[in-house]
Amino acid sequence: MIYPEKRPKLYNCDTCLFKIISCQYINSEEFKKLQDSSIQLRFKKGEAILKQGANASYLVFLQKGIVKFNLEDEMGKNLILTITKSPSLLGSANIFYEGINIFSVYAVEDCEGCLIDIPMLKQIALLNTDFLMKLLELVSGMFKTSVFNFISLAHKQVNGRIADVIIYLSTSVYQSLSFTLSLSRKELSEFAGCSTENVIHTLSRFHKEGILSVEGKKIEIHDFERLQKISKFG
């Protein structure tokens, strides 16, 4: 067994965004405490980073990679709440709601991150209310994002929902008009709330109409404005 202090670091904490932000609010001694109770880990594609139903005793600061927030319902069907790329704090809603995770987080490509002990974080945050408020901003930010996702599901047809998914992936995850999906068609369908076939049909229709080109996992958006129109009116 490798003792934590002897375990080789995957990356240097000094360039970690979480450290940089935290240290605007807490002193280095406090951050040291936080760091000592944290563990760096690698996650392979498909691995669970947080598990729905499990005890929420830590958060994860995602240093590298892309993850999906997955909700498994009573019928065994999956719903993807959102897709997020690093850097990002995963499970932040659990800071204040000690209990069990209400969703899972899975790596959709190889990831690196750091497990942060919630009791320790809480202890430090309670002594530094500015820091606490900063953390709270993250929680409500996530709530806000999921609300917009909500609108898409409730009011748009599959056309519009898939346009929304493509727009979201392009602008917020891959940050390019041309990208290679790390998600399967099935996962896209779990994100858009429709059948797998419908995703495939819709994407190939978009392809035929010259809005984008699809070749396996590679997507290239040709007409972003048209996609926005479909999102709005579809």
Next chain:
Amino acid sequence: MIYPEKRPKLYNCDTCLFKIISCQYINSEEFKKLQDSSIQLRFKKGEAILKQGANASYLVFLQKGIVKFNLEDEMGKNLILTITKSPSLLGSANIFYEGINIFSVYAVEDCEGCLIDIPMLKQIALLNTDFLMKLLELVSGMFKTSVFNFISLAHKQVNGRIADVIIYLSTSVYQSLSFTLSLSRKELSEFAGCSTENVIHTLSRFHKEGILSVEGKKIEIHDFERLQKISKFG
């Protein structure tokens, strides 16, 4: 004009649940400050209590009545996020996210409530971290509720979604198997994410099948288990 201190009280603060809970965490002097910066108000059916897009400078503790959380999208369509009855703290997500309201709250029947000044609440909460944590529980509780709503919209057909709406209203709002709706069919459709006609069709089908009886605004559930089955498999 009636000066605030001369304005007749609609109800006595000493029996207010918000006071009772708050005073478990803060002292009476602090609560006095909170009370002095608050205003009791009556809201008629249909009136806005919080307005989407407006500045979020206060929360509302709902003392009496039922409200809907309404989201208006860019196309002017409404989506009802949830329906809540008193007692309940409205807009709690805004405590920590100062900015504009991301949804509106409307009275669906005559309501009474108390506007609570956010800056004052925040000031006091920061000095009493137990109180702060209690408030945070409310925020994450609301997030959790909306997630389950999400699943219903994403994975169920109209049958199941309407069963969900009826179950929710029966168990969480009216707390009886027989109740008189304070919502129109249009509002039900905005809650279930479908067309108004579909709500009417589905309800009358449920009626024909003996699951419940509908007579205008009066609904009586006869076979709750069957409704749960439809929710699960529909």
Next chain:
DNA sequence: ATAAAAAGATGAAATAATGCATGTTTGTTG
């Protein structure tokens, strides 16, 4: 009290979405 407007109800036609059958491609494993 009456007219006008809004809400509720119903059925039928048009559109959208799913589920199935079938075939192809891609990736994995012995």
Next chain:
DNA sequence: CAACAAACATGCATTATTTCATCTTTTTAT
């Protein structure tokens, strides 16, 4: 490298949902 499984693709029949037209009832305003 062959065999198998998983993912992707396509068309079609079935089912679900919306939209529209029409009518009745309830509510609101004058």
